Every structure is written in C-alpha cells, then in structure tokens.
Amino acid sequence: MTDELYVQKQGKIAVLVINRPQKKNAFTLAMFQKLKAILDELETDQEIRVLIIRGVDETAFSAGADIHEFLEIRFSEEKAKKYNDVALAAVEKLYRFSRPTIALIQGLAIGGGLELANACDFRFATENSQLGITAANIGIVYNLTSTKRLYHLVGPAKTKELLYTAKRISALEGKAIGLVDYLYPNEEIEEKCLQFAEQIITKSSVSIIGMKKVIQAIMDGEHEESEEISEMILSSYSSDDYKEGIQAFIEKRNSRF
Numbered sequence: 519m520t521d522e523l524y525v526q527k528q529g530k531i532a533v534l535v536i537n538r539p540q541k542k543n544a545f546t547l548a549m550f551q552k553l554k555a556i557l558d559e560l561e562t563d564q565e566i567r568v569l570i571i572r573g574v575d576e577t578a579f580s581a582g583a584d585i586h587e588f589l590e591i592r593f594s595e596e597k598a599k600k601y602n603d604v605a606l607a608a609v610e611k612l613y614r615f616s617r618p619t620i621a622l623i624q625g626l627a628i629g630g631g632l633e634l635a636n637a638c639d640f641r642f643a644t645e646n647s648q649l650g651i652t653a654a655n656i657g658i659v660y661n662l663t664s665t666k667r668l669y670h671l672v673g674p675a676k677t678k679e680l681l682y683t684a685k686r687i688s689a690l691e692g693k694a695i696g697l698v699d700y701l702y703p704n705e706e707i708e709e710k711c712l713q714f715a716e717q718i719i720t721k722s723s724v725s726i727i728g729m730k731k732v733i734q735a736i737m738d739g740e741h742e743e744s745e746e747i748s749e750m751i752l753s754s755y756s757s758d759d760y761k762e763g764i765q766a767f768i769e770k771r772n773s774r775f
Contacts, residue, residue, distance in 0.1 A: 523552050525560065530567040530719045531712070532560055537574040542581035545630055547591060547601055554608040557615055567719040567726075569615060570711060571638065572622035576704060579621065579647070582629025585656065605630065606661060613637035613667070614734070616727050618718055622711045623647050624704065628686065636667045639730070641697065642711045644704040647689035649697060654684040670737060671696050722759040722775045 526533045534556060536543040545553075560566055573579045583605065592601045612619065612634060621627070621635035623643040628650050635641050635649075643649075651668070653660040660681055669677045672695045680687070692698035702710050718726065728750050735747060743751070754760055759775055766773040 522546075522549050523556060525556060527566070528712075530565060531715050532563070532566045532569050534560075534569060534571045535574050536572070536580055539573070539575055539577040541584060542578040542626055543573045543631070544581045544584040545605075546584045546587060547604060550605045550608040554604075554611050557608070557611045561616060566617060567723055568618050568620065568715040570620045570622055570715060571612070571634065573624055576624045576644075578625040578631070579623040579627040580631030580634060581626045582631045582633075582652070588656075602661065606663065609633055609637050609664065616730065617723075618715075618726060618730065620711060620715060622707060623649075623689070623698075624707065628652055633664045633667075636664065636671060636697075640699045640714070641692075642700045642702065642707055642714070643689035643692065643698045644707050645689060645701060646704065647692075647698075648686045649689065649692045650684065650686040651680050652684040652686075654681060668697075720772075720775070722763060722773070724754050724757045724759040728754055 520537060522536070522538045524535050524537060526535060534553075536545075536549075538544065538549070560569065592598050609630075618640070619638040620640045620642060621638040623635055623641060624647060625644070626648055627635050627643070628648070629652050632649050632651055651660060665677065665681070668680070672680070676695050679685075687695075687697075689698050689701055693701045700710065700714070731750065732747060735744070759773075762775060763773050
C-alpha cells in the first residue's frame with residue numbers, strides 16, 4: 519500500500535509529502551491521525567530546522583477533507599465531534615510545530631487543504647493554484663480556530679467574503695489579499711521554496727525557535743511576556759548560538775550555527 523503521507527529529508531530540511539493524487543490529496547480521518555503522529559516524531563528530530571509540506575505532484579496541495587467519508591463518520595453531532603477533534607489536533611500540531619513551516623502549494627488548496635496551509639508560517643503558491651474555503655457549499659460551520667487564522671491573514675471583510683461565498687480564488691488574488699506570501703511559476707516554485715528554506719537554516723535555531731514562540735504568543739492574544747517566554751529570552755544569552763554569533767561578529771565571518 520502506498521504511503522499517503524511520508525517524509526523526505528534533505529539535510530536540515532524535512533519535506534512532508536501528501537500522496538493521494540487520485541483524490542486530489544484529500545485527507546481521510548486516518549491521514550489526519552498519521553499527520554499528527556508524523557509531526558510528533560519530527561519534533562524530536564533535532565536535525566530538522568525547517569519543515570515543508572506539499573503535494574506529491576502538481577495535481578494539488580490538498581482538496582481538503584475527503585467528503586466521501588462524511589456520511590459514515592461525520593454525519594451526526596457526536597461523530598462530527600470525534601472527527602473534528604482528530605483533524606483539528608493535527609492542524610494545531612502543525613501550527614505549533616517548533617520549527618519554521620512552509621506550505622508549497624501547487625494546484626488546489628481547498629477547505630481543509632487551505633486550513634493546513636494557513637497553519638504554516640509561509641505559503642508559496644504556483645500561479646495556477648486555486649484557494650478557497652467551501653464549508654458553505656455543504657452546510658457546515660467553519661471552526662473558530664481556523665477562522666481566526668484566516669482572519670489574521672486577510673482581515674474581517676475578506677474572511678467573510680471567502681466563507682460566505684465559498685468561492686475559489688486564484689493564487690494571484692490570494693497574494694493580493696495576504697493569503698499567499700510568494701507566487702512563482704510552476705517550474706520555479708520548488709527551487710525558490712528550497713532557497714528560502716536554506717536561507718533560514720543558516721541562522722540560529724535558538725533565535726528562530728524562540729521568536730516563533732513569541733510571535734505565536736502575540737497571535738494568541740498575549741500582551742505581556744509569560745514567565746516561560748521571559749526565561750526563554752534570557753537563556754538565549756547563555757546559549758552556544760549566542761557565543762558563536764558574537765565570536766563570528768568579532769572575527770568578521772559568517773556564523774556557523
């Protein structure tokens with residue numbers, strides 16, 4: 519049986535591949551469960567500095583949750599809660615992943631697919647990609663956590679427009695409203711995405727992991743440093759990365775983190 523989710527490692531970069539092209543990479547409940555397990559495992563891998571999530575080919579990033587499962591496992595409040603708890607836990611795990619994350623979008627990123635992309639730190643998309651949240655087409659209410667992430671990216675009016683109309687928009691329009699960070703032709707996107715990731719991995723992981731936690735605290739509504747964050751900031755001044763960064767500055771060379 520083909521692995522519908524698997525990881526390829528390229529040095530310090532991990533690429534999580536969604537491999538169900540015959541279904542436009544739609545997620546089953548089992549795939550959400552496996553996604554969380556994979557992310558748990560990657561969190562323990564100290565070699566990994568950046569995570570890229572992508573579709574296996576140009577067919578799609580992901581067309582969302584597999585609606586064919588809904589009549590069986592998501593067709594009552596009780597069943598929906600069990601399904602949603604699993605799916606949202608996986609997306610939340612991606613959002614809280616300690617290292618920088620990049621969604622490499624080719625083709626469709628619809629519904630739960632766009633939800634996954636929005637949980638990443640950055641979204642790279644090809645010019646022919648299409649994005650959308652289609653909950654209103656099937657009569658369900660989009661969850662608060664993912665709506666909040668969409669709101670942070672595009673603002674209230676565009677969030678309402680996307681959710682109320684359930685329309686698909688082009689990646690070009692997505693770039694204009696802040697849903698897409700970088701837009702490239704299909705033949706360039708992989709190289710550009712890797713170049714961006716490689717730029718990140720040359721920097722201090724202590725700094726990047728710490729700053730990601732600070733930014734997420736701000737997005738969670740924090741206005742003051744928690745004790746944990748204060749301790750994390752101060753401990754960076756005794757880290758090996760700090761010592762190397764200062765020494766490199768004095769010696770007028772690039773830091774070796």
